[in-house]
Amino acid sequence: MAFESLTDDKISDLLNCPKRLTNPQARSKSKDGHEQANFKAVALDSSGHEFEIYKRQNLRDGMEDDFSCGISWLAPNGETLTLKRYNGPNHDHPNHLEKVKLGYTSHIHMATEKYIKASRKAEGFAIATNRYNTVDGALHCLVTDCKISGIHTTPDNTNQTKLFD
Amino acid sequence: MNLDVNKLQETLCSLMCAEVKIKPKNEKLLSIETPFYFPDGDPYQIYIKEMPGGIIRLTDMGHTMMHLSYDNEIDKFREGTRGKIFDQIKAETFIDEDNGEFFIDTPIDNLGFNIFRLGQALTKINDLTFLNRARAESTFYEDLQEQLYKVVGEEKVKKDYYFEEMENARDYPIDYRIEGKYAPLFLFGIPNRDKARLTTIILERLLRAKADFDSLLIFSDQGSIPKQDLARLSNAGGEMIASLDAEADFSRKLLRKINPN
Numbered sequence: 320m321a322f323e324s325l326t327d328d329k330i331s332d333l334l335n336c337p338k339r340l341t342n343p344q345a346r347s348k349s350k351d352g353h354e355q356a357n358f359k360a361v362a363l364d365s366s367g368h369e370f371e372i373y374k375r376q377n378l379r380d381g382m383e384d385d386f387s388c389g390i391s392w393l394a395p396n397g398e399t400l401t402l403k404r405y406n407g408p409n410h411d412h413p414n415h416l417e418k419v420k421l422g423y424t425s426h427i428h429m430a431t432e433k434y435i436k437a438s439r440k441a442e443g444f445a446i447a448t449n450r451y452n453t454v455d456g457a458l459h460c461l462v463t464d465c466k467i468s469g470i471h472t473t474p475d476n477t478n479q480t481k482l483f484d
Numbered sequence: 485m486n487l488d489v490n491k492l493q494e495t496l497c498s499l500m501c502a503e504v505k506i507k508p509k510n511e512k513l514l515s516i517e518t519p520f521y522f523p524d525g526d527p528y529q530i531y532i533k534e535m536p537g538g539i540i541r542l543t544d545m546g547h548t549m550m551h552l553s554y555d556n557e558i559d560k561f562r563e564g565t566r567g568k569i570f571d572q573i574k575a576e577t578f579i580d581e582d583n584g585e586f587f588i589d590t591p592i593d594n595l596g597f598n599i600f601r602l603g604q605a606l607t608k609i610n611d612l613t614f615l616n617r618a619r620a621e622s623t624f625y626e627d628l629q630e631q632l633y634k635v636v637g638e639e640k641v642k643k644d645y646y647f648e649e650m651e652n653a654r655d656y657p658i659d660y661r662i663e664g665k666y667a668p669l670f671l672f673g674i675p676n677r678d679k680a681r682l683t684t685i686i687l688e689r690l691l692r693a694k695a696d697f698d699s700l701l702i703f704s705d706q707g708s709i710p711k712q713d714l715a716r717l718s719n720a721g722g723e724m725i726a727s728l729d730a731e732a733d734f735s736r737k738l739l740r741k742i743n744p745n
Contacts, residue, residue: 351584352546355553375550379585381510382545385529389554398618399555406526409509411517415525428524443525 322400322441327432333392334402337363338370340469353377360390360467369393370402372467376454384409386454388461389428401442403465404428405457412445421447425457451475504599506532513545520603522551528606530599535589542595542602543587548609550584558584561612569612577605621675624704627728628673635735636662636742645670650693656686663743667696671738672721675704680713687720698722698741702734 338360347356354376362368370390377385389404405427406412412428413420416437425448430441451457456475461467509515514532521527529547532540549558561570579586579602586605590598632641645661646653660671670690672683683701690697699722703709706726709717718724723737 350553351549351558353550353553353584355550373554375553377546377550379545381513382547385545385547385550387550387554391555396618397621401524401555404524404554410527410529412526413521415521440524443523445525 322394322398322435325400325430325432325435325441330402330430330432332366333368334390334465336366336368337466337468338368339363340372340467343469347374349378352379358470360469363468371399372461374454374458382409386457388454388457390461390465390467400430401428401440402430403461404442405448405451405461406445407454407457408452414444415439416443421445425449425451427460449477452477516542516599518599518603520607522610526551528603530602538591539589540592540595541587541589542598543585544602544606546583546585548586548606552610552613556613556616561609566612566615569615570609573605573608573612577601577608579605617676621704624675624728625673628702631728631731631734632660632671632738635738640742647690647693647695647697650689650695656689658686662738662741664698664741665743667698669698669700669738669741671700671702673702673704674709674717677709677713680709680717684713684717684720687717691720700725700737700741703727 341359341361343358345356345358347354349355354374356374358372358374360370360372362370370392372390373388375387377383379385384407386407387404389401391399391401393399406425408423408425411420411423412426416434416439426445427448428442428445431444434443435441448460450460452475455473456477459472459474462470462472503519505517507515507517509531512533516530516532518528518530520530529544531543531545533543535541549561552558552561560566574581574586579588581587586602586609588598588602629643640662642661643659645658647656647658650656658670659673662669662671672679672686674680674683687699701717701721701723702725704727706714706724723741725734725737728734
């Protein structure tokens with residue numbers, strides 16, 4: 320599609336520009352058995368970039384670890400590109416180009432030039448993380464990493480067990 | 485053929501078995517790993533749930549629709565053309581749905597067959613994302629150009645033209661310029677309401693600049709443009725073609741306006 324010329328530098332600029340939510344009061348709703356919340360954000364610099372931030376949690380019994388939070392860039396051509404997505408640990412994500420599986424762990428998808436150039440979905444690459452274990456913790460990481468203001472989030476206490484080591 | 489069919493069958497079976505693994509997820513669910521993947525590399529999620537009467541349920545536990553909701557407004561999958569295709573997919577692949585959860589109830593003997601069937605259904609449902617607005621618009625412009633070049637010839641068409649005698653001409657792009665019989669023909673493709681409004685602005689601007697031109701407006705689907713937008717566009721523009729399906733109208737109206745030499 321129209322993202323072939325997108326470089327890692329441009330992706331980095333999009334991720335690192337300060338942003339502010341324009342609809343912080345957006346309500347969560349239940350749809351097709353999952354809870355979803357959708358926010359909009361704008362860049363606070365002169366770029367005028369627009370973004371969507373989403374939060375999803377599977378509500379079915381036994382699927383508590385099936386959750387996701389992501390940020391997409393609304394490109395001027397009307398298409399959207401997922402820049403980052405923070406997934407729960409309920410599946411074993413493979414990085415197809417590197418031929419590496421991450422295991423059943425929380426992981427962060429990120430758009431890369433490498434995957435775009437290989438005609439893959441931009442966010443096909445992911446890294447394993449232990450920074451969160453709930454959807455709220457994932458949203459906190461996303462908001463912090465992508466410099467988004469205008470929303471209050473709470474981190475997961477992922478170091479709790481270490482206190483007693 | 486020198487291939488040993490039995491040996492091939494044996495090898496294929498063991499390779500395919502290696503690609504499919506069952507793991508306990510919790511007390512109620514077994515997870516099946518398959519070689520089916522979403523475009524972003526995440527695997528399809530297929531689970532086994534034990535049901536009464538020796539039946540097992542193969543289910544995606546609602547993950548597929550949640551996954552599609554990252555990039556799509558999933559309500560649209562149940563409306564209009566997408567909704568019809570969505571229902572067709574479920575009917576063709578014999579899958580059931582409960583509030584966004586896709587499943588097949590199967591006896592153990594048919595487990596393998598039904599894993600493939602559910603995988604095929606989830607792939608088809610995922611393919612509904614190809615019908616999004618940006619892609620539909622993009623193919624409209626490609627089809628328009630193909631049809632235009634067929635009727636007029638590529639050498640006579642200037643794509644992305646700017647009427648430079650107008651102030652800030654770069655802000656008012658014209659999709660195609662063709663040498664006309666009496667005046668240049670400016671041709672606009674209109675896939676949606678936004679483009680209809682933009683085209684109205686461009687035409688008004690050209691008229692205000694006293695540009696000498698004729699115009700031809702080609703819609704992806706004229707019926708989808710709100711009446712008021714269409715009325716404003718009609719006042720500013722020239723001939724219209726309701727859709728690219730009207731191939732005869734397209735040729736006739738176009739050839740009537742252009743310089744044949």
